[in-house]
Amino acid sequence: GSEHTLEEVGQSFAVTRERIRQIEAKALRKLRHPSRSRKLRAFLEGPSREYL
Numbered sequence: 001g002s003e004h005t006l007e008e009v010g011q012s013f014a015v016t017r018e019r020i021r022q023i024e025a026k027a028l029r030k031l032r033h034p035s036r037s038r039k040l041r042a043f044l045e046g047p048s049r050e051y052l
Helices: 006-013 016-030 034-044
Strands: none
Touching: 006 016, 016 034
């Protein structure tokens, strides 16, 4: 996909770039949580890697 600045994303969703930064940080924290990271790792290392 293409890259966008926080400002551009904020304009698309009618929120500030700071709010986009907060949402991004929260999402990354969730993805890094041990229980989620185990599930993601299992998904990525699963029997079929055709979707990568």
